[in-house]
Amino acid sequence: MSTPLPPQAVPFGYSLQRNPLLSHWVGFPHGGQVEVRVGKVELGQGIVTALGQIAAEELDVAWSRVQVVPAATDRSPDEGLTAGSRSIMDSGSALRAVCAEVRRLLLSLASARSGAPVEGLEVHDGEVRDAAGTVQGSYWTLLRREQLDVPVTGEAAAKAPARHGIVGHSVRRRDLDRKLTGAPSFVHDLRLPGQLYGRVVRPPSPGACLLDVDDSAARALPSVCGVVRQGSFLGVVADREEEAIRATELLRAGARWQEQETLPVDPDWLDSLPGHPAEVSQVERREDPDAAARVVDVHRASYGRAYLAHGSLGPGAAVARWDGDDVSVWTHTQGIFPLRRALAAALDMDPDQFTVQHVEGAGCYGHNSADDVALDAVLLARAMPGRPVQVVWSREDEFAWEPFSPAMVAEVSAGIDEAGDLVTWEQHAWSNGHDSRPGFFGQPGLLGYWHAADVPAPAASDPSLAIGGGTGRNAVPPYVVADLDVQAHRLLVAPLRTSALRGLGATVNVFAIESAMDELAERAGADPVEYRMRHLPDERARTVLRTAAEQAGWYDRPTEDSVGWGVGYSRYKDVCGYCAVVARVEAVSEVRVTDLWVTVDAGQVINPDGLVNQIEGGAIQAASWSLLEEVTFDARTVTSRDWEGYPILRFADVPQVHVTVLPRPDDPPLGVGEVAGGPVAAALANGLADAIGVRVRRLPLTPERIAAVIEAG
Amino acid sequence: MSQGHDQTSRPEWTRPRAVPEPEAVFRLQVNGSSREVTCRRDTPMLYVLRNDLGLTGSRFGCGLAQCGACMVLLDGHPTPSCDLPVWAAEGHEVTTVEGLSDDPVMRTLQDAFIDRQAAQCGYCMSGILVSACALLHSDDEPPRHAIAEALDRNLCRCGSHGRVLAAVTDAARTMRAHGSGDEPTQDGDRPQHDDRPQGAARPLGSTP
Numbered sequence: 049m050s051t052p053l054p055p056q057a058v059p060f061g062y063s064l065q066r067n068p069l070l071s072h073w074v075g076f077p078h079g080g081q082v083e084v085r086v087g088k089v090e091l092g093q094g095i096v097t098a099l100g101q102i103a104a105e106e107l108d109v110a111w112s113r114v115q116v117v118p119a120a121t122d123r124s125p126d127e128g129l130t131a132g133s134r135s136i137m138d139s140g141s142a143l144r145a146v147c148a149e150v151r152r153l154l155l156s157l158a159s160a161r162s163g164a165p166v167e168g169l170e171v172h173d174g175e176v177r178d179a180a181g182t183v184q185g186s187y188w189t190l191l192r193r194e195q196l197d198v199p200v201t202g203e204a205a206a207k208a209p210a211r212h213g214i215v216g217h218s219v220r221r222r223d224l225d226r227k228l229t230g231a232p233s234f235v236h237d238l239r240l241p242g243q244l245y246g247r248v249v250r251p252p253s254p255g256a257c258l259l260d261v262d263d264s265a266a267r268a269l270p271s272v273c274g275v276v277r278q279g280s281f282l283g284v285v286a287d288r289e290e291e292a293i294r295a296t297e298l299l300r301a302g303a304r305w306q307e308q309e310t311l312p313v314d315p316d317w318l319d320s321l322p323g324h325p326a327e328v329s330q331v332e333r334r335e336d337p338d339a340a341a342r343v344v345d346v347h348r349a350s351y352g353r354a355y356l357a358h359g360s361l362g363p364g365a366a367v368a369r370w371d372g373d374d375v376s377v378w379t380h381t382q383g384i385f386p387l388r389r390a391l392a393a394a395l396d397m398d399p400d401q402f403t404v405q406h407v408e409g410a411g412c413y414g415h416n417s418a419d420d421v422a423l424d425a426v427l428l429a430r431a432m433p434g435r436p437v438q439v440v441w442s443r444e445d446e447f448a449w450e451p452f453s454p455a456m457v458a459e460v461s462a463g464i465d466e467a468g469d470l471v472t473w474e475q476h477a478w479s480n481g482h483d484s485r486p487g488f489f490g491q492p493g494l495l496g497y498w499h500a501a502d503v504p505a506p507a508a509s510d511p512s513l514a515i516g517g518g519t520g521r522n523a524v525p526p527y528v529v530a531d532l533d534v535q536a537h538r539l540l541v542a543p544l545r546t547s548a549l550r551g552l553g554a555t556v557n558v559f560a561i562e563s564a565m566d567e568l569a570e571r572a573g574a575d576p577v578e579y580r581m582r583h584l585p586d587e588r589a590r591t592v593l594r595t596a597a598e599q600a601g602w603y604d605r606p607t608e609d610s611v612g613w614g615v616g617y618s619r620y621k622d623v624c625g626y627c628a629v630v631a632r633v634e635a636v637s638e639v640r641v642t643d644l645w646v647t648v649d650a651g652q653v654i655n656p657d658g659l660v661n662q663i664e665g666g667a668i669q670a671a672s673w674s675l676l677e678e679v680t681f682d683a684r685t686v687t688s689r690d691w692e693g694y695p696i697l698r699f700a701d702v703p704q705v706h707v708t709v710l711p712r713p714d715d716p717p718l719g720v721g722e723v724a725g726g727p728v729a730a731a732l733a734n735g736l737a738d739a740i741g742v743r744v745r746r747l748p749l750t751p752e753r754i755a756a757v758i759e760a761g
Numbered sequence: 762m763s764q765g766h767d768q769t770s771r772p773e774w775t776r777p778r779a780v781p782e783p784e785a786v787f788r789l790q791v792n793g794s795s796r797e798v799t800c801r802r803d804t805p806m807l808y809v810l811r812n813d814l815g816l817t818g819s820r821f822g823c824g825l826a827q828c829g830a831c832m833v834l835l836d837g838h839p840t841p842s843c844d845l846p847v848w849a850a851e852g853h854e855v856t857t858v859e860g861l862s863d864d865p866v867m868r869t870l871q872d873a874f875i876d877r878q879a880a881q882c883g884y885c886m887s888g889i890l891v892s893a894c895a896l897l898h899s900d901d902e903p904p905r906h907a908i909a910e911a912l913d914r915n916l917c918r919c920g921s922h923g924r925v926l927a928a929v930t931d932a933a934r935t936m937r938a939h940g941s942g943d944e945p946t947q948d949g950d951r952p953q954h955d956d957r958p959q960g961a962a963r964p965l966g967s968t969p
Contacts, residue, residue, distance in 0.1 A: 091882065092880075092881040092882025092883065092884075092919055093881065094881075218878075220875065220878060221878060223883070224874075224875060224878060224880050224883060225875065227880055227882075227883030227884075227886055228871050228874050228875060228880060228883065228886055228890065229818070229858070229859075229862060229871060230816075230817075230818020230819070230857065230858030230859050230862075230887045230890075231818065232817050233883065234820070234884065236817070236820065236821060237811075237817035239812075239815070239817070288800070288808070288812070289808050289811075289812055290800070290801075290804045290805060290808045293775050293824075294775055296775075297771070297775045297776060359918055360884075360918060361822050361828060361830060361882070361884045361885050361916060361917065361918045361919075362820060362821070362822060362830065362882075362884040363821070363822075408882070409882075409884075410882050410884035410885075410918070411881055411882035411884065411918055411919045413918075440821060442771075442824065443822070443823035443824055443825060443827075443828075444771060657878055658878075661878060661881060661921070661924070662881075664920060664921075664923055664924070665881050665919045665920030665921060666920065667920065668920030668922060668923070669918070669919070669920045672920075690823065690825055690827060691823060691825070691827040691828055691916060692827065696916060696918065697922075698909075698913060698916065699908070699909040699910075699912040699913060699915070699917075699922050699925070699926065700906070700909040700910060700913060702920070702922040702923065704923060705923055
């Protein structure tokens, strides 16, 4: 059995605690530009634009002046990971405080110089003007760099939302012009002087060890510059990319591996997850000694889902270059500083020897191959001093070796009273950990490290419950229940490597809770929306659910053959955005979702269109997970290794997504990148049950699974 | 002990051969220019484009002709370049997303995609735009299902599909308005012509 990683915590306020100086965040280079430095990275979610908007707003400069600098360890604040729907909450609130303070500093400098009282001065596009409209200097003329080397106090008041002219507006993303004209945009597109192309030959299966390899055929290719072998890590560098790929095939043909059968092949293995060795956490416990006596009936059911892949459209890629003892890395990691720590730990070096620079990759949706491929590039570049080496994973390796979202089961026992209302709720969530990100607590946590050392990957950990948990994420129903016992069981034996995928354990927990609520509503003879309303105390939650139902025309929905309507609700991590979903589902030869109505309360919204884009995308991705997706494997290895073995929703099959965002400009902004997953999964299963009267408690909702439920009676 | 799992998804050209193909010179027509490259004859065009010709707009997604990120036009027809050996491209006009930058249909599409902010990570978008451009060259009023069908070989993982479908529809409407001098009409106003014959438009990808 492997040792779990310790929990990883990024407490609130981390961004400013780690990077307290104003100069960590903003600078005013000549030419009237504003340089904004953040540690959060662009993953296709539009965060760089939204954070730039916040800076422009609080500094009172035109949006066009703001340049958000790509994150790099030699120039950016350490903000840990870009994850957990926390970027606007963490980085945005830090920038708001910093920029408000810089603006106040500018005004005080202008006041001291002009003699005019601060109250009579205003900032217009970076210039200070007095009451007569006379310019009294600007960020570029009054502020010296060293004056920004002071800690933020948090005392400068941020602007009232009513005065916002940039925040709250759908500013266009700056990165899309490049991406929509085919200009170089991704780390895959980097072509550095003298660049070579590296590829890694992965083992055939997770339990395999490399016994020996005849590399003569690969080395005989004229383009091949070198073969690197360390333990079971085997790679090649060539001066032509396709020759590096060809060389991997020659190496594969010359390699002998010791393989093991390590994967569960029992068709019922998912059902058998409960009971395996696990670390148990009490997520929440509410006791009511009188509850049991009121219970007249108990709904018991188990809900679950197999492993999911991130399935980024572009596989992992990175470039690395060794210059003496210093290493430069270009990567699409979610955390440049954690990756730097991981690389240093993997190579037993000092983190300061690494400069890690973020360059965009394809959307990742969580911890995928991005970090692993960076170590691959570093290991291969070590053999080619002074030459940049770019590594791009194959599609097959991407599907076989990325850390998966763990298979998971949530067991629900809900006790109801005479009226059919909730009295007790017991929920047990079972899965491997949802977090094995590299670079925490001295753990390399990188695939190439384990292969080079011939050690198995440790079983994944979970984020602490204080920051949302992993297996236990959103396992507590948001409904009024007198007696409640919710436990997370993090499994300690990991057949396949697992880590964070958008939503972590929330997807299955919400799928379970919201499916169970529909089943309970049916027992009570109640409408599913009304039944939830009977138990939902949070006024904002009620508004979200009511609005989604109204937008969808829930109460006037027609009765059509083989068509069903389903609903799902949750508030992500209980602290992020609120989200309710109504789905219209057609079930004829297969399950098809035609429409999703999604209502979100995100508090203050920085960029409304950017938020809607995130919700639309999250909803479609969750529909794809729920209808189609499942990692498959045999006794030795993963067998879903391409887009035919791991199909996702295509253009002809995607639902129309109708998003409603509730106006809450005076409430703090709430993260929304992950809100839709659980509610969409539940709404689809509930819609399917409404359409054909069959309750499917395992995702994805494939015709085979539906048939199995019908057969089982 | 084993030689590994039967990895059938691996592209055929990478499977070891007794005698690798020798290098040769290939004369190509890419984006309207004559180009010469020296490589093995089974080298996929994607690597020729990205590495020999510096055209990185065609992205590597799978190498298996399954995802469309590397889509180019071969004599006007959308074709995955990861699956197109360089020898097979000889004698044909290859057009990449970069080569369409002056194409009025592509420009209209790109404007519409920007207006709709029809992307998230954008990795799939070069290929989607190439496929959409070919569609609008042959049909300036495609209904939604025809657009979806034309994009069937393009995958998007971020879930930007709805915006893409809307942007292509917008672009078609703009093209018609410009072509006829009419003002753009609203979606609901315009007549449906689902059963019109396709084609009859000028070939796409020929030298402008």
